[in-house]
Amino acid sequence: MPAPLAVFRALADPTRLRIVALLRQMELSVGELAQVLGQSQPRVSRHVKILADADLCDRRREGSWIFLGLGSAAREGPLLAAIDGWEDIAAERWEIADAARLAAVRADRVSAAEAYFNQHAAEWDAIRSLHVAEAQVEGAILDLLGDDPLGRLVDIGTGTGRMIELLLDRATSAVGIDRSPEMLRLARAKVAKDGQPRAELRQGDMYALPVADGGADTVVIHQVLHYAQAPAAAIMEAGRTLGEDGRLLIIDFAAHDHDVLRERDAHVRLGFDDHQIEGWFTAAGLHMDATRELRGGELTVKLWLGQRRPESRLLKAVA
Structure with missing residues (x-):
């Protein structure tokens, strides 16, 4: 100071x-x-x-x-x-x-964001047509997180900032992290539109988050993990940021065989199964607290909620 x-x-x-x-x-x-x-x-x-x-x-x-x-x-x-x-x-x-x-300035940001989405609307719509409506997914997110305050929220791969927009009212603060400067500019247009002084947006990598050890109470990875070359490492890094009783919520696709998504939309992984996610949670010092499955269309959306195991902090301190 x-x-x-x-x-x-x-x-x-x-x-x-x-x-x-x-x-x-x-x-x-x-x-x-x-x-x-x-x-x-x-x-x-x-x-x-x-x-x-x-x-x-x-x-x-x-x-x-x-x-x-x-x-x-x-x-x-x-x-x-x-x-x-x-x-x-x-x-x-x-x-x-x-x-x-x-x-x-706010109006300029909103205008730029709208122009981007108009240009890329067909790409987003092609993926959305394969699974349940976003409103249903967001309802499941709110339901799974429950009524407890979210504390310090971190949104990894924040994209357009929608998760911050959805959850900020229940958080004491929020940080959205994304590698893409272009996506961060879109997120700023959304987050700043109504003025959100408790929300920050930062450029960063999911494998090296600009968040201190134990600096988060709730971490969200929404439709990002299927782009990860090393999803286990991304979950380990997210776990590092969680404080005592912290929670990690992953929203992504269940395992599928739509190989076209690799070529058309750069998906690295074709979804995940419960066994994979649970194993990665365990390695990161988390236990599987709850899951949710949303069927509809050709792709199934899954939600996995992990929570920091108290003993994992003790083991880390002893080590």
């Missing part, structure tokens, strides 16, 4: 205060910040560096883009409370103008 003097020096500039206010509402790229602030990207980058050095913002590279979110110092409640409690008529005028331009 930086010294208080460094934090307040970093905030002693109207533009940097505006940047913190904007990042409280949603993650933004440097280019989007420049658009909202009406300043050049080099100038905004200099302000961002000062904020980052004071741990007031985080920078993450995704392809050729750099996305920004609040740093740990800016997440400290007393600091934000002090900013909120300071009445400044001039600052309020900036906030109104910034809010209007931020709405335009």
Whole structure:
């Protein structure tokens, strides 16, 4: 944590205060910040560096883009409370103008997402036609997770961010992780559309997640595992992130013989059976808590829920 003097020096500039206010509402790229602030990207980058050095913002590279979110110092409640409690008529005028331009950024993201889905609608529809409706799958997800709070949610292979959209109300925070910068931009359009300050989106690999050991309470892998070259390693890595009593929910296809999906849609695995998933859960220190099968169409959708075994933590500590 930086010294208080460094934090307040970093905030002693109207533009940097505006940047913190904007990042409280949603993650933004440097280019989007420049658009909202009406300043050049080099100038905004200099302000961002000062904020980052004071741990007031985080920078993450995704392809050729750099996305920004609040740093740990800016997440400290007393600091934000002090900013909120300071009445400044001039600052309020900036906030109104910034809010209007931020709405335009959100609209641009939504427009880009809609264009992408319109372009690729036939591909998604071809797969969806083979199995039960997504609404039925999502209903099963909610039912299997039950009414208990989800705590810290991690969505691996978040894609368009639909799982975060579905589950965020029951989580204290959510992190969506995906390798594809393009998919993350689509997810941001969905997650930021209504303003979701408790949700983060990060570029990362399912085999090396940007999540600390025990940093998650609920992990979801939704229709991703069939793309994995090493599904056992992906489940092991997901298990690493789970805290005490943490749960891992996998939603994917039951084993099938539709080989066309390998060629047409780059599926590496043609579904999974219970024995495979249970073995991988056991290796990751999880026990199979529940399963659900949704038949309909040519493909069967399966849900597997694993839970951290308390003794696995003890064994790891002894080792």
